[in-house]
Amino acid sequence: MNTNYPDDDKLIESLKGGNEKVLKEVYHLLQPDFTTFIVKSFSCDSQHAQDIYPEAFSIVYFNICKGKLSTPMRSTLKTYLFSVGKHLFTRRYRDKYSQTVVNLDTRVWETGQEMVEASLMKKEQGQKLKSVLNHLGPPCRELLHLFYFRNFGFEAIAEHLNENEGRLRKRKYDCLKKLHQMIQEFKITF
Amino acid sequence: MAQAEDIEAIDRILDGKVSPEQEKAFYQRLDQDQALKALYEQQKFIRNGLEGLGIEQTENLLKKSSVSPQTTKKNRAWLKWAAILIPFIGLTLLWLLPPANQNIADLFYELPSANLERSANDESTYREAMSFFSNADYHHAVEALESIDPGSGTYENSRYYLAHAYYQLGRFEQARNSFINLIPAQNQDIAQQASWFAALSGLKAGISQDQIKEELHSIRDDPNQFYRGRAEDVLEKLD
Numbered sequence: 001m002n003t004n005y006p007d008d009d010k011l012i013e014s015l016k017g018g019n020e021k022v023l024k025e026v027y028h029l030l031q032p033d034f035t036t037f038i039v040k041s042f043s044c045d046s047q048h049a050q051d052i053y054p055e056a057f058s059i060v061y062f063n064i065c066k067g068k069l070s071t072p073m074r075s076t077l078k079t080y081l082f083s084v085g086k087h088l089f090t091r092r093y094r095d096k097y098s099q100t101v102v103n104l105d106t107r108v109w110e111t112g113q114e115m116v117e118a119s120l121m122k123k124e125q126g127q128k129l130k131s132v133l134n135h136l137g138p139p140c141r142e143l144l145h146l147f148y149f150r151n152f153g154f155e156a157i158a159e160h161l162n163e164n165e166g167r168l169r170k171r172k173y174d175c176l177k178k179l180h181q182m183i184q185e186f187k188i189t190f
Numbered sequence: 191m192a193q194a195e196d197i198e199a200i201d202r203i204l205d206g207k208v209s210p211e212q213e214k215a216f217y218q219r220l221d222q223d224q225a226l227k228a229l230y231e232q233q234k235f236i237r238n239g240l241e242g243l244g245i246e247q248t249e250n251l252l253k254k255s256s257v258s259p260q261t262t263k264k265n266r267a268w269l270k271w272a273a274i275l276i277p278f279i280g281l282t283l284l285w286l287l288p289p290a291n292q293n294i295a296d297l298f299y300e301l302p303s304a305n306l307e308r309s310a311n312d313e314s315t316y317r318e319a320m321s322f323f324s325n326a327d328y329h330h331a332v333e334a335l336e337s338i339d340p341g342s343g344t345y346e347n348s349r350y351y352l353a354h355a356y357y358q359l360g361r362f363e364q365a366r367n368s369f370i371n372l373i374p375a376q377n378q379d380i381a382q383q384a385s386w387f388a389a390l391s392g393l394k395a396g397i398s399q400d401q402i403k404e405e406l407h408s409i410r411d412d413p414n415q416f417y418r419g420r421a422e423d424v425l426e427k428l429d
Contacts, residue, residue, distance in 0.1 A: 023248075024255045058248040062241065119245050125235055126242025133243070137379060138300060139416045148237050149244030162413045173194040180232055190235040 003072035012071050015064050027057050030078060037082050038089055042097040049085075052092060056085040059119045065151045068115070075108050083112025091116070128190060132182045140175035147172065196226060200233045291402075294427045295393035298420055302354060302383075316344040319351065328355040346372070350380050357391055366391035385409055386417040389424070403428060 003009050014022050031053055038049035060081050063069045069080060083104050090099065104112075133141060146152045146160065158165045202208050203216050220227050319334035335352040338345060353368035369391055372384035389405045406428075409421035 020251070024252070027252050027255065054249045054252040055245075057252060058245045061248055062245050066241075119242070122238045122242030123246055124242065125239040126244075126246060129236065129239030130243065133239075137302060137383070139379065139382075142416075144240055145244055145247075148240040149247075161416070162418075169194075173197065176197055176233075176236070177194075179236055180229070183232055183236070190231070190239075 005073045005076055008073045008077045009071040011077055012064055012069065012073060015061060023061065027054075030057070030081060033078060034081055034085055038085050041086060041099055042089060042093070043100055044089075044093065044097045048093060048097075049089070052085060052088045056081060056088050059084050059088075059115050062119065062149065063115050065149060067151065075105060079104065079108050080112060080115075083108050084115050087113050087116040091120075125190060128188055129183075132179065132186055132188060135182060136175060136178060140171075140178070143168075143172060144175055144179075196229055197233060200230050201237075204234065204237060291393045291399065291428065292396075294424055295390040297427075298424055299357070299387075299390050301358065302351075313338070313342060313344060316342070316348055319348065323351055323355060326358075328358045331355045332359065346375050346377055346380055350375075350384070353384070353387065353391075357387070357394070362391050362395035366395050366397070382414075382416050385415070386421070389421070393424075399428060 011026060015026055031050075034053055034056070035046055035049045038044065038052070039046050042049075060069065060077070063080075069077075086099070086104070086109075089097070136144075143157070143161075146157050152160065154165050154168055157163075158168050161168070163171075199216060203213060208216070220230060315334050315338055319331050319338070322328070322331035322334060332352060332355045335348045335355060338348040342348070349368060349372055353365050353372065356362070356365035356368060366388050369384045369388035372380055373388065375381040375384060385405070386409060389402050389409065392402045392405065403425065406421040406425050409415050410418045410425065412418060415421070
């Protein structure tokens with residue numbers, strides 16, 4: 001496979017299939033550069049840059065899980081993270097700081113914007129879903145998280161949960177059916 | 191009513207895992223079928239919501255793992271006070287807190303939400319009990335749940351919530367016995383949870399560590415047990 005960013009491709013792959021330990025390692029690895037970049041771009045307090053870092057990283061991580069950022073990468077992982085960070089920062093501190101430097105590739109800049117807008121919309125819908133989701137048991141919640149957030153297929157989840165694929169299909173459907181019923185019963189609007 | 195095939199078809203469309211012809215056929219069907227359209231919108235909402243909550247969950251996990259900010263002059267002053275106060279607070283807590291095993295149970299215990307789903311088999315007593323349970327009125331929930339007849343269709347569920355209500359009231363031995371009685375339950379979800387919560391109640395009730403470890407080992411070694419990972423975590427903490 002031809003790639004311009006072999007190190008970033010490796011990072012993406014390890015994040016995609018990786019566990020919590022890998023996630024935290026990459027998170028800490030990129031934090032100093034992210035903070036420096038945001039501080040430089042907005043001439044802001046470093047604490048403000050650090051405050052948005054967990055959210056920016058989570059958005060990028062989600063897009064890796066969903067396959068929207070996939071290998072071979074067209075730019076570095078850090079560049080995407082910076083783009084998401086800039087958009088998030090602008091939304092949160094619009095009244096306080098104005099951007100002083102724009103030095104990102106247009107395509108990456110636009111992708112970052114799409115990621116931020118989509119994630120804010122999803123988080124809003126998540127808040128509405130939360131009250132209903134709390135009525136599902138932990139096994140159902142974990143199963144749906146693996147399907148829809150981590151984007152794992154039946155085979156991978158069956159291996160992860162050490163369960164038969166056929167039973168897993170039935171369980172997924174039962175959980176979703178319950179969720180659909182409760183949304184109607186609780187009259188959740190979306 | 192949501193049908194498994196329809197949900198799977200919607201998921202494939204939303205994941206872009208269909209051919210252009212299949213996509214066209216699906217959207218044509220969607221235009222003509224109002225029930226499918228409603229299901230499609232709801233499924234999209236569920237997916238978006240789960241993704242949004244996943245992002246929030248990751249964010250919280252990462253925030254917890256963040257390194258502490260650099261020490262400034264201001265927080266150095268606090269550190270001096272902390273150096274004096276922390277040992278004092280620590281000793282007080284050691285004196286006040288229950289034994290370590292009980293704390294381990296607190297780390298892993300998760301209270302279920304009341305089962306508010308309604309079905310034709312539901313009885314008024316069970317519904318009333320669930321209402322008490324969801325309002326954290328465990329005394330009244332226990333009274334209502336204890337009165338449910340063993341022949342009732344809601345009996346297994348009522349026993350499960352009764353065990354949790356005992357747990358919430360600090361009646362750990364009763365909670366443990368109730369969970370143990372549920373281990374042979376027909377409903378596998380309840381049976382699995384019963385084994386897990388019986389072990390946690392045992393820790394709270396001060397049952398011998400060897401006995402609880404044995405129970406946790408059997409949970410950990412059961413490939414079909416949802417709680418096997420958590421049982422492993424508790425075992426590590428007990429060791």
